[in-house]
Amino acid sequence: MASLSARIVIRATNRELEIPTGLFIDNQFVPSVDSASEPIQAVNPSTEEPICSVVAGSAKDIDIAVAAARKAFNTTWGKNVTGFERSKLLNKLADLMERDQDILAEVESLNNGKPVKIARDFDIGDSIQCLRYYAGWADKITGQTIEVDNKTKLAFTKHDPIGVCGQIIPWNYPINMWAWKVGPALACGCTVVMKPSELTPLTALMLSKLIAEAGFPPGVVNTIPSLGSVGGAALSAHMDVDKVAFTGSTVTGRKIMEAAAKSNLKKVSLELGGKSPQIVFESADLDQAANWACLGILYNTGQDCTAGSRLYVQDTIYDKFISLLVSKAKELVIGDGFDEKSGGGPVVSKTQFDKVWRYIESGSTQGAKLALGGQKRPGKGFFVDPTIFTDINANMDIVRDEIFGPVLSVGRFKTEEEAISLANDTSYGLGAGLHSNDANQCMRVSSALEAGTVWVNQYNLLNNNVPFGGKKQSGIGRELGSYALEEYTSVKAVHWNFGEKLDWPL
């Protein structure tokens, strides 16, 4: 039997560590029950070298994990554990994550490519706060008592945990997406079968170890790295999973919803893609707007569902703004995540690298002008430099499709109405940003933009207590804030008769 841990050496920080590589079920790391299951290889996108391999789960492993989660839900979790207890455990988990912040950051950077300091201070820092935030909700899940007829009936609602939840998370913010899912689910009393991305499974397994250390009963959280088409599909179609939560591409989101419909009508929440617009009006602070525009498309090397990948600039300030934008974008250094100088890392994989370059090529082919970038880097690593296209039109692929890389499409407009129309001309509706010093304009435009999150004079920055999610084809449901609790709660209404006698026949 292959060993269920791997020794990793991180040369840049002189660190050697053992990480678990088995499937995490019932607080134990185990092999797959399917001997034919090929392990998943985790790759360092900065060097293209393999890091280690982890066990890949098959549909049978998913069955076992779901059974473990169901058993825990019926015995040690669900309604068998108080909110206070769930709160304590979530806080403990946050403490442990804080203790291991540095190690987690290094492995996150190694596997995903993002700079270590960003992984540590933002990804993991935010994740710790997210867990603490939901720890605070765990003992505050309330139903209502509702006045019906004081003489005869007591009517009230109970907000029960939904049950066993399948959670499928992406590779762009592995730890952060894990926390966004696990936090509210556990706070509400649900049990979890988590399928981390096959591209970035390592930190999910390290976090699973912390779950056991924090004292969560076995089966409450189970982790099955697996191919989307195997583990993800199995979870979405499983007859004993009560709810599936997915973050990833719109294409996959459709498949998940279809599988849910065809199996047991499990509840579905989806956080999908975007082609989010930013609008710069003439009254905006141009320097600031350019900074936010850069952040919008370059943060996480553009691998962000809310990436501000379309930019519309008012005619009157167009030239001035473009030159500001290009000079600022040039300043970002894309490099190895362990290099102090890197402001952004490589894209996560060869597949993504090839996809982004296909779009860059199509941009030129379809007639857009390159204001920045367009040169492939030689050598190892999936590095893509900041790329800006101008002179776009609404029919171009680079304007319609989500690229998920550091590629910005810039257009221009004359009037506010035109800007709104251009911004909303997409099947997506995840994020949008506007930059203006005209307060009434800010109100009007933020009202008109069809997006789940609208930033005014800002971009990209989220808070754990403010809800996040998509309109239109960017998603179903909301994460973060108190709103996430609704996704993991099942409402039961109780009508308790204490005074009405029924005559029969009526």
Added chain:
Amino acid sequence: MPSVFTHEFNTPAFKGKVSFSTGLFINGQFVDGSDNTTIDVINPTNGKVVTSVSEATPKDVDIAVEAAQKAFDTVWGLNAPGATRSTLMGKLATLMQENADELAALEALDNGKTFNFARNADIAGSIDCIRYYAGWADKVTGQVLETTEAKLTYTRHEPIGVVGQIIPWNFPLLMMSWKLGPALACGNTIVLKPSEFTPLTAIKMCHLMNEAGFPPGVINVLTGYGGTTGHAISSHMKIEKVAFTGSTLVGRKIMESAAKSNLKNVTLELGGKSPNIIFDDADLEQAVNWAAFGIFYNHGQTCCAGSRIFVQEGIYDEFLKRFTEKTRSIKVGDPFAPETFQGPQVSEIQFNRIMSYIESGKQAGAKVEVGGERQGTEGYFIQPTVFTNVDPSMKIVQEEIFGPVGVVIKFKDEDDVIKQANDTVYGLAAAVFTQNLNRAINTAHRLKAGTAWVNCVNSLNANVPFGGFKQSGIGRELGEYALHNYTSVKAVHVNLGHKM
């Protein structure tokens, strides 16, 4: 310089040494009172002085309010986001956990309650409360309200500012936590007066708050007398809200001072004479146990004590027999001895008061079923006491005794007992024992009390609101409800296009 309290505990329940400054806690520092006077802290098991702590005067209240206002304007209020407030409160809870035994020992020494109850009820409950409210700190939300497309209308739930809090001696640390929790969560700064009878755990908490990293001035703790310090707080022109837990008598004074000064918001958690109603079909064994707990827990020094026990005629004799037997079995003695259930009453004043109520009951012709005398010759111990043969006009039936003295009253039927139970100016809590769930719900709904217990008594949770109807109080503590006491709602109307 304020004195340092040093004490060596060498008891069966707890061994250890404590040492900390006993000054007023203002702006993060421990200081002498302005008049350089002190208040003696008495051990109620023997009447001896344990230590003395600095006494606050109205001048110190002014200094504390200024520090609190400055903190509110610069480092607290909305200058510290909810997540920051949450983190600090979480740290405080962790420190309380680490110091739990010491806090429990101090509480037992100062108040007279047993170490076991102090540790497992008071201190554990205090930690839970602070953690619970730490969780609320980043979840105080306003609303966006639909009016017209020409207007953006929303509310902000802002912190009030500097709040005054006056707490009693019966559950010193627990009452402090009930007050600090929601106030800090909502972003207020605090001037808190612990009871002059039981300041030790409050002062120890100040040391923990410094250690947790609360900025100076956020919480200020001034031990002082009600008539001076308490009055200075309730009548202060720059304190926007006062929260008080204590007697109804003093509660009236606080509300009056508030009205006469700056119309500050007032919440009051006052006395009670809570009924405990036991129907014929109750689980008798359980009813007896809960009834004893209801009146004798914390030596009867509980605002929601089930001090009037109504027993339906069918089971009256059997109940009384078992209840008096249960009462006789209560171990009264050293708070640090593991088998003790009931320690001394908190002070000589309380002792005298309770003994005089017992005397009045005897004089009025009530029958002492068990107890009725002082226990021992040293300290403020009183025998658990049960009166029967009472009538509604008696002081022991009408007035809050706040001691281990219960009255047992026979009743006929539901309507009769509900009428008797509600026949009081108080309305803090009530309990009903019955196996008939329909009757339980009906009765619970008909009783005029802020807390209605069914088949239990004295059972509280940090997330469930608590407070009084009628003269038992104004406002609610605990749960989400407490947040309302510490926020000030501002409605914002942003005109987007309505031209005048």
